[in-house]
Amino acid sequence: MTQFLNADESRSELRWNPLTRNYTIIAPSRGKRPGSFIINEEIDAHLPHSEVCAFCTGNEEYTPPAILTLNKKNSDDWFVRVVPNKYPVLRIEGDLHRNNAGLYDVVSGIGAHEVVIESPNCSRQLADLEISEIELTLKAWKIRLADLKRDDRFRSIMIFKNHGSLAGATMKHSHSQIVALPERPYHLQTILNSAREHYSRKERCIFCDIVEFESNAQERIVVEDNYFTLLCPFASSFPFEMNLIPKKHLHDFSEIPDNELYACAHALRDAFIRLNKTLNFPAYNLVLMTSPPPRKKLNRPDYWGSIREDFHWHFMITPRIARSAGFEWGSGVQINPVTPEEAASFLRAIVIQPE
Amino acid sequence: MTQFLNADESRSELRWNPLTRNYTIIAPSRGKRPGSFIINEEIDAHLPHSEVCAFCTGNEEYTPPAILTLNKKNSDDWFVRVVPNKYPVLRIEGDLHRNNAGLYDVVSGIGAHEVVIESPNCSRQLADLEISEIELTLKAWKIRLADLKRDDRFRSIMIFKNHGSLAGATMKHSHSQIVALPERPYHLQTILNSAREHYSRKERCIFCDIVEFESNAQERIVVEDNYFTLLCPFASSFPFEMNLIPKKHLHDFSEIPDNELYACAHALRDAFIRLNKTLNFPAYNLVLMTSPPPRKKLNRPDYWGSIREDFHWHFMITPRIARSAGFEWGSGVQINPVTPEEAASFLRAIVIQPE
Numbered sequence: 001m002t003q004f005l006n007a008d009e010s011r012s013e014l015r016w017n018p019l020t021r022n023y024t025i026i027a028p029s030r031g032k033r034p035g036s037f038i039i040n041e042e043i044d045a046h047l048p049h050s051e052v053c054a055f056c057t058g059n060e061e062y063t064p065p066a067i068l069t070l071n072k073k074n075s076d077d078w079f080v081r082v083v084p085n086k087y088p089v090l091r092i093e094g095d096l097h098r099n100n101a102g103l104y105d106v107v108s109g110i111g112a113h114e115v116v117i118e119s120p121n122c123s124r125q126l127a128d129l130e131i132s133e134i135e136l137t138l139k140a141w142k143i144r145l146a147d148l149k150r151d152d153r154f155r156s157i158m159i160f161k162n163h164g165s166l167a168g169a170t171m172k173h174s175h176s177q178i179v180a181l182p183e184r185p186y187h188l189q190t191i192l193n194s195a196r197e198h199y200s201r202k203e204r205c206i207f208c209d210i211v212e213f214e215s216n217a218q219e220r221i222v223v224e225d226n227y228f229t230l231l232c233p234f235a236s237s238f239p240f241e242m243n244l245i246p247k248k249h250l251h252d253f254s255e256i257p258d259n260e261l262y263a264c265a266h267a268l269r270d271a272f273i274r275l276n277k278t279l280n281f282p283a284y285n286l287v288l289m290t291s292p293p294p295r296k297k298l299n300r301p302d303y304w305g306s307i308r309e310d311f312h313w314h315f316m317i318t319p320r321i322a323r324s325a326g327f328e329w330g331s332g333v334q335i336n337p338v339t340p341e342e343a344a345s346f347l348r349a350i351v352i353q354p355e
Numbered sequence: 356m357t358q359f360l361n362a363d364e365s366r367s368e369l370r371w372n373p374l375t376r377n378y379t380i381i382a383p384s385r386g387k388r389p390g391s392f393i394i395n396e397e398i399d400a401h402l403p404h405s406e407v408c409a410f411c412t413g414n415e416e417y418t419p420p421a422i423l424t425l426n427k428k429n430s431d432d433w434f435v436r437v438v439p440n441k442y443p444v445l446r447i448e449g450d451l452h453r454n455n456a457g458l459y460d461v462v463s464g465i466g467a468h469e470v471v472i473e474s475p476n477c478s479r480q481l482a483d484l485e486i487s488e489i490e491l492t493l494k495a496w497k498i499r500l501a502d503l504k505r506d507d508r509f510r511s512i513m514i515f516k517n518h519g520s521l522a523g524a525t526m527k528h529s530h531s532q533i534v535a536l537p538e539r540p541y542h543l544q545t546i547l548n549s550a551r552e553h554y555s556r557k558e559r560c561i562f563c564d565i566v567e568f569e570s571n572a573q574e575r576i577v578v579e580d581n582y583f584t585l586l587c588p589f590a591s592s593f594p595f596e597m598n599l600i601p602k603k604h605l606h607d608f609s610e611i612p613d614n615e616l617y618a619c620a621h622a623l624r625d626a627f628i629r630l631n632k633t634l635n636f637p638a639y640n641l642v643l644m645t646s647p648p649p650r651k652k653l654n655r656p657d658y659w660g661s662i663r664e665d666f667h668w669h670f671m672i673t674p675r676i677a678r679s680a681g682f683e684w685g686s687g688v689q690i691n692p693v694t695p696e697e698a699a700s701f702l703r704a705i706v707i708q709p710e
Contacts, residue, residue, distance in 0.1 A: 011446070013461050013463055013464045014461070014462040014464060014537065015456075015461055016459055016460035016461070016462070023538050023541075025445070090367060090382075091367075101370075102568055103564060103565060103568050104373065105371035106370055107369040108368055108369075109382065156686075158685055160681035160682055160685050161681060167680060167681065168679065168680020168681060168683075185687050186376045187377070187686060188687075209458060213457055234459050235459065285684055285685070286681065318684065324523065325517045326516060326523060328523075329642065329673065330515050330642030330671065331513055331540040331543065332541060332542030332543075
């Protein structure tokens with residue numbers, strides 16, 4: 001929280017997010033234009049300099065052997081390449097132990113940590129690619145997700161992208177990461193619980209309800225087409241945060257039909273271009289929220305049975321233009337100086353050139 | 356998560372925090388010394404430059420009138436001064452409305468936002484002060500907390516300190532902040548629920564259990580005296596994170612006897628000096644976790660009745676030497692490259708000169 005953020009008389013409010021069960025303080029700085037949120041710092045300023053890009057074509061020897069490569073039509077060269085992370089935080093080999101440690105619990109660091117190299121050279125970022133090229137990254141995510149879900153040691157699979165050093169990237173070359181975990185993060189479990197409770201009371205998916213509610217309200221909608229809704233969430237934790245939600249109910253990204261990946265790539269490209277034009281190419285994080293693997297070993301087939309109905313995969317896109325401080329770390333409550341309605345109006349106004 | 360963090364063969368593990376109900380990935384970088392976590396950047400590098408420090412003695416006109424001032428013995432000049440934040444995120448005036456907004460909830464931005472100026476000039480940081488001077492800041496926190504708890508619009512009161520711009524500070528002058536909220540952050544509610552469940556099953560405070568368990572284990576203890584235990588939590592989310600926990604069970608910082616504030620100031624100073632010597636004066640956040648005001652209006656006197664027994668006030672001290680990325684933001688799970696045992700051994704080895 002910056003202490004002198006709101007030099008005006010506008011009122012703030014607390015908005016409740018029914019999924020995370022948490023509040024955000026929306027504290028608008030009246031009259032601020034998106035330009036005032038542009039960070040005047042090269043987004044890759046903190047990246048370590050390297051003569052050779054280990055992710056570029058021709059340098060395959062610098063990474064472990066590929067798990068998956070995808071080519072463009074009529075090409076023999078890889079365009080997207082998935083490799084194990086050379087320095088993983090969790091490792092795929094070994095037995096999974098779940099131990100008691102007095103008051104605490106310890107689970108061994110078994111998991112997967114993969115890197116998705118999103119194009120063969122480091123001159124183009126994801127938003128610069130053609131839609132059919134972005135589609136290949138989505139296809140790689142889908143294939144790897146489906147494969148990792150078959151490993152019954154895993155309880156959640158995170159797919160995410162750090163773009164720019166302010167978002168935590170350590171390589172300039174456009175890439176994303178996949179981490180499979182032997183446990184379910186509490187934040188994810190909270191969202192799953194919220195979605196389940198909503199469904200069990202109403203027999204409706206909470207995400208479908210949100211899409212319908214927002215589509216009627218319109219004020220937080222950035223853009224909609226037949227397949228996707230791009231919106232700024234009502235209780236956005238960060239300025240210009242966006243969710244990209246498929247209109248068709250589907251719990252698991254790995255079950256998206258191949259013929260809908262192009263529409264998804266189109267919608268993602270649209271979101272990045274709007275973000276880049278509004279905030280002058282900010283650092284951002286992209287996170288895929290998708291249903292986690294069930295706990296098969298518990299032999300309770302019904303326990304996660306309704307996840308097909310109650311969860312709904314989506315992307316969260318968050319520009320990294322604010323710094324968290326003691327208040328946010330201590331409370332878990334974020335202070336957002338831009339109303340989602342205002343953010344949506346700026347993002348909506350961007351004109352997207354067709355490819 | 357930096358992608359190339361762990362350039363070694365050491366194994367990682369997931370550790371469960373019974374209070375936050377979340378995991379941390381402890382992914383040690385073998386052989387790393389504390390020096391490798393020192394950030395080579397002036398901690399105040401990003402502070403806006405100003406000719407006049409609005410918090411220094413003589414410049415009182417630059418802040419709103421004081422809510423509270425405290426003097427040193429035998430002095431008529433203020434040493435600690437509490438003022439309303441000039442640009443608050445929440446405002447004290449107005450009626451509190453709790454509104455439904457379709458799928459969501461909205462609570463008006465009513466609250467308090469105060470600044471505690473911790474010394475009359477900006478040349479000394481909190482760790483540089485005499486113990487009896489630090490004691491005045493603790494006394495100010497206690498008095499303001501007790502006062503704000505009497506306002507039955509508030510559901511939680513956060514006291515925290517941002518030291519250095521990397522920790523979110525916007526002023527160099529040593530200060531802390533107090534925010535009273537009309538809602539309880541979900542993170543705090545989770546900790547309260549965990550403490551309550553532990554107590555209701557065992558009739559023991561979980562924090563007392565942790566202090567006893569850690570005191571027996573010793574490996575995560577930094578220092579203990581008759582009043583306080585300074586330790587690195589078992590599932591520390593961040594490198595060199597410390598908790599300062601009073602040995603005597605007490606739920607509410609505002610009920611600490613005045614004659615114990617000196618011991619508390621002594622323990623805090625000790626913690627800061629260890630942090631400064633180990634990490635070369637890092638940016639850090641300090642957060643006071645204390646029991647929130649009960650919901651008096653609900654007329655259910657028992658509902659929060661056991662908080663006296665089940666909660667236990669403490670400080671969380673977190674140096675800001677790591678950057679969060681998409682994985683951490685998306686999952687809520689932190690990756691900590693330093694084991695708490697190793698952090699404690701470095702912090703324990705620091706020799707503190709008596710005042």
